[in-house]
Amino acid sequence: MATVIRIHENGGPDVMRVEQVDVGEPGPGEVRIRQTHCGVNYIDTYHRSGLYPVALPSGLGLEGLGVVEARGPGVTELEEGDRVCYATGPIGGYASARLITAEKLIRLPEDIRDDQIGGHMLRAMTVQYLLHRTYPVKKGDVVLFHAAAGGLGQIAVQWLKHLGAVVIGTVGSDEKAEVARKLGADHVINYSTENFVTRVKEITDGKGVPVVYDGVGKATWEGSLDCLGLRGLMVSFGNASGNVDPFAPGILAAKGSLFLTRPTLASYTSTRADLVETATGVFQAIGSGAVQMGQAVEYPLADAVQAHKDLEARKIVGSTVLKP
Ligand SMILES: NC(=O)c1ccc[n+]([C@@H]2O[C@H](COP(=O)([O-])OP(=O)(O)OC[C@H]3O[C@@H](n4cnc5c(N)ncnc54)[C@H](OP(=O)(O)O)[C@@H]3O)[C@@H](O)[C@H]2O)c1
Structure with a gap:
């Protein structure tokens, strides 16, 4: 039984x-x-x-x-x-x-x-495809990652640092801010008390970031688009605060010819080869000490x-x- x-x-x-x-x-x-x-x-x-x-x-x-x-x-x-x-x-x-x-x-x-x-494992495999395949993060990229002290966020912050990114992480409390900083986030924004769009603009000298990873959804959607630079990529991968409201595609034009994707782990691991490759990436990241x-x-x-x-x-x- x-x-x-x-x-x-x-x-x-x-x-x-x-x-x-x-x-x-x-x-x-x-x-x-x-x-x-x-x-x-x-x-x-x-x-x-x-x-x-x-x-x-x-x-x-x-x-x-x-x-x-x-x-x-x-x-x-x-x-x-x-x-x-x-x-x-x-x-x-x-x-x-x-x-x-x-x-x-x-x-x-x-x-x-x-x-x-x-x-x-599910979170780690998600981070693997998000950072390597959805938007292949390069050394020096300034990346905004929401809920940086969450289960997925903690893995992502370390993995992004390993790839050489400058990490801006958002969190909902001062306690979580400390966690994100310890993991290596370069800039931590408590979005419960600070306007994260204003802070991202300050950090990037008004240019915005090339990619936002947003698993929070409804609460951060609009602000995330405003953090992107010209032709930036919005990776909307979750809805912890609720589903994103329906929107007109023209908003992507108005905010700078933005790209949008709504990826799922299922569609990045639909073949046995993709599943094994994604899992192997996780084992390597852990085995090498890049991600703890x-x-x-x-x-x-x-x-x-x-x-x-x-x-x-x-x-x-x-x-x-x-x-x-
Ligand atoms: N697309 C995919 O392939 C895929 C795969 C796995 C996970 N996901 C998504 O990734 C996200 C993170 O997953 P996880 O399991 O690791 O969760 P988690 O990050 O441990 O928990 C969600 C976090 O979201 C933040 N949040 C902001 N507003 C919230 C609200 N109104 N209610 C609840 N939480 C809120 C909270 O952090 P703060 O308090 O710091 O704001 C919370 O800790 C989820 O949206 C999940 O659905 C997507």
Whole structure:
């Protein structure tokens, strides 16, 4: 039997229920994994609330780490006992054990510890594609990254510094400002108390930045566009404060022939080759010491409700993980 978190309706954190299920034996191409880390990501709150619709009833969570317990027919690349992780679903990661297609799994290299990946992998793979493929960051680029002390932000700040960027990070409190500074951000703006557009203009002598990475969404959208220099790229990759309101494309012309993209990890890892390349980039960044994963904030699996409450209340600094 496995302990899983499921929802039968959309709503606030309290709709999550702890249930016991019989996971069963893996079918063709599948393995059963015993999970030690279930990653909690902001997208899980969108699935739970209904912002991103899922068929109900449903599990939650796109990320996990554990050990292969059993293999189904046709699985040749993995052995029982292998340490594996996944970060692109399918949904149902909040579970002590689960069946999953082997195609989604990545074997952990010997030199990478479980706690360096558990709860961090989805965010780290996102940072990999955002910084290397969505906008390939070059040495000397001045980059604005919102929520720089968040789970994803902490990884991004270190990775951007490794690439030689000048990092402007925004945060919602003085405590978080300290975290972003310690990780290497060159300029930290507390957007709860300061106008981040004014500050970015000051820092860049009025020129603006070539790229803004915005996972905050509704609250920062307009200001982010105003921080961009001519023909700059707006990377709108999340909606922690809510969906961006509909807008007319003419706004991109008026603000300087801007480019806009709304990328997803799923579309950057849709082939096995892309998935492996993205994960390998993460292992290299950790293995080389370029990026150090902090201690993820841990909750027992059965306390998923509290984890979601804290994440949505902006109380969590860093990544979040459920421990079965
Ligand atoms: N497109 C993709 O491929 C992809 C993949 C992974 C994640 N994401 C997105 O990346 C973003 C960060 O993900 P994460 O899981 O690492 O979360 P996170 O950054 O740990 O948490 C979100 C942060 O957003 C900030 N925020 C600003 N306004 C907020 C509001 N009204 N409510 C809640 N938070 C607010 C908070 O930081 P401050 O208090 O410092 O403002 C909060 O800590 C999310 O939007 C997520 O959906 C996108």
